Amino acid sequence: MKILPPKAFSPKANLIRKPLSSFWAALCIIIITICLSACSKEDDGGGTPSEDYYFRAKIGGKAVNFHSVNFQGGGDDNRFEHIVIGGDETSYSGSGPLPPSLDFELWRLGGNITAGTYATPVEKDMIARYAIQKSDGTLVYNTSSSNDVFTVKIEAISKTGIKGAFSGTVRNSAGEAINITDGTFNLPYETIINP
Numbered sequence: 001m002k003i004l005p006p007k008a009f010s011p012k013a014n015l016i017r018k019p020l021s022s023f024w025a026a027l028c029i030i031i032i033t034i035c036l037s038a039c040s041k042e043d044d045g046g047g048t049p050s051e052d053y054y055f056r057a058k059i060g061g062k063a064v065n066f067h068s069v070n071f072q073g074g075g076d077d078n079r080f081e082h083i084v085i086g087g088d089e090t091s092y093s094g095s096g097p098l099p100p101s102l103d104f105e106l107w108r109l110g111g112n113i114t115a116g117t118y119a120t121p122v123e124k125d126m127i128a129r130y131a132i133q134k135s136d137g138t139l140v141y142n143t144s145s146s147n148d149v150f151t152v153k154i155e156a157i158s159k160t161g162i163k164g165a166f167s168g169t170v171r172n173s174a175g176e177a178i179n180i181t182d183g184t185f186n187l188p189y190e191t192i193i194n195p
Contacts, residue, residue, distance in 0.1 A: 053193045055087045057102065057166070057183035059130065065195045066102065067091045071162050071187040073113070080113040080157060082106070085185060091194065097133040102180070104128040104152060104166065119151040120168070126150075130170045130178055141170035141178050148177065161188040 055069040066087030075081030086103025106118055107125035120126050120143040128150040130141040143150045150168025157163075166183035187193060 053161075053186055053188060054195065055085065055185045055187060055193065058181045059089075059100075059102070060178050061181075063182075064089050064102075067099075067194050069185075069187060069193045070190070071185075072190055075108075075112070078159075079111075081109050081111060083113055083157070083162070085162070085187065087193075097135075100130065100132045102128075102130050104150065106152065113154070113157065115154050115156055117151060117153045119149055121147050121149070126152075128166075128168060128170055128180075130180070139172060141172045141176075143168070143170055145173070146171045150180070159189050161186070163187075 053069075055066040057064055057066075067090055069085070069087035071083070071085045073080045073083035082105065084103060084105035086101060088099040088101045090099040092099055105127055106113055106123060109125075118126055120128065126143075128143045132139045132141075146169075148169035148171055150166070150170065152164060152166045154162060154164040163186045164184070166185070167181050169177050169179055171177045
């Protein structure tokens with residue numbers, strides 16, 4: 001899987017950081033979900049199931065063990081200047097609506113993302129998104145248009161994988177919020193994981 005250089009997603013040009021119309025938000029979520037789903041199909045059987053690897057959380061109180069999960073990142077000089085972790089609530093069969101999805105990403109262009117705690121809105125180049133596919137479009141909850149706190153604690157990160165925890169609040173354009181709690185992840189680098 002080829003990863004675009006971080007400069008291709010400059011924070012100055014990052015449209016996700018600004019309030020988006022429903023069209024752009026839906027397009028972004030669809031592209032992420034399709035990429036994750038497409039990658040899993042190329043992985044001879046849809047990914048690596050393992051009890052050692054996981055991406056879990058409670059979404060509005062409902063426990064979810066995410067499918068088609070992927071951790072990607074990159075940067076100059078073997079640093080992590082950008083990371084993204086995302087997955088779907090259920091397996092996608094290839095027909096019908098896409099399942100709800102959760103992802104978060106963090107940018108540190110010119111810097112290095114290491115073990116530590118990162119949170120919105122303090123981290124200006126960090127966003128979390130939760131998307132629900134509906135018959136009339138995609139309902140997106142995110143951290144880009146409010147001062148809600150979403151925290152990611154990275155315990156370990158390297159080119160072999162990432163481990164940590166997350167929690168916080170995401171909000172849709174109508175102001176409705178979803179709380180995400182008890183989030184944990186342990187993922188290999190650039191490998192699709194299914195529970």
